[in-house]
Amino acid sequence: xxxxxxxxxxxxxxxxxxxxxxxxCTRRPDRWQSFRYLRVAVDYPTGIHWKCVxxxxxxxNTSTHERCVRILPQEVSRICLETGxxxxxxxxxxxxxxxxxxxxxxxxxKCLFLQRGACSxxxxxxxxxxxxxxxxxxxxxxxxxxxxxxxxCKGLGLASELSKEYFRHLFTIAKxxxxxxxxxxxx
Numbered sequence: 001x002x003x004x005x006x007x008x009x010x011x012x013x014x015x016x017x018x019x020x021x022x023x024x025c026t027r028r029p030d031r032w033q034s035f036r037y038l039r040v041a042v043d044y045p046t047g048i049h050w051k052c053v054x055x056x057x058x059x060x061n062t063s064t065h066e067r068c069v070r071i072l073p074q075e076v077s078r079i080c081l082e083t084g085x086x087x088x089x090x091x092x093x094x095x096x097x098x099x100x101x102x103x104x105x106x107x108x109x110k111c112l113f114l115q116r117g118a119c120s121x122x123x124x125x126x127x128x129x130x131x132x133x134x135x136x137x138x139x140x141x142x143x144x145x146x147x148x149x150x151x152x153c154k155g156l157g158l159a160s161e162l163s164k165e166y167f168r169h170l171f172t173i174a175k176x177x178x179x180x181x182x183x184x185x186x187x
Contacts, residue, residue, distance in 0.1 A: 032145075035164055037171055043145040044167035050133065051159035056117050058132040058153065061109035065151035069111065070100035071126045072181040078124040099181040127177045136174050146170065 031046045061067050071079075071094075076087045083090070090112050091102035104126070105112050113121045119129070128135070133153035137145045146167055148156075 033164060035168055037168070037175070039142060041143045042167065042171050043143070044162075044164065045146065045148065046161070048148070048162050049157050049159055050153065050155050050162055053155045053158065054118070055154045056110075056114055057151070058129065059111040059114040059119065061106070062151055066109075067106075067111075067151075069104035069126055069128045070094060070097055071102040071104060071128070072099060072177055073101045074180045075124070075126045075177070076102050079121055079126075082121055082124045099178060099183050127174060130173060131170060134170070136171070144171065144174075 032043050033046050034041045034043045036042075058067070071091055076091060079085070079090060080087055087102065090105050092105060094100055094103040111119075113119055113125075119125055131146075133149050133151075133156065134146045135149055137147055139145055
């Protein structure tokens with residue numbers, strides 16, 4: 001890591017945290033590695049140190065970012081089975097980003113399933129939540145890329161560097177979820 005102990009290596013933008021009145025500089029990785037997963041290449045950032053600190057920032061809006069948790073169709077079904085709720089009680093239809101079909105509802109800017117600072121559906125949480133603080137972009141039929149979310153996660157810069165195996169595991173989860181959603185990954 002650099003002299004400022006940041007988990008990133010290249011500045012992107014500055015944000016003012018209204019609660020502390022401090023300006024933070026969010027950085028993006030400038031080093032990438034890739035691995036092959038059958039017939040596709042998967043790029044992932046190197047030099048990223050992260051661990052979940054259970055702060056629930058990923059479950060709610062922040063002063064600088066409105067959180068959007070997109071949900072795949074089979075995730076909606078699993079949440080319905082787990083909670084006994086109807087899909088419209090916890091989500092709204094979402095057509096702007098296939099294969100996602102729903103967006104998680106929020107109350108006062110927080111996910112409906114955030115209860116006493118913890119996720120009440122943790123075992124069936126959407127892939128969007130599993131990936132945080134990353135998201136997976138599909139560049140074309142044969143290339144995917146893990147990128148950091150724009151908001152700053154408090155767990156960045158902590159723990160040891162995330163490994164290729166960590167991102168390979170995330171991609172395996174993505175493959176399973178997306179294939180269930182009917183996505184052809186050209187694998």
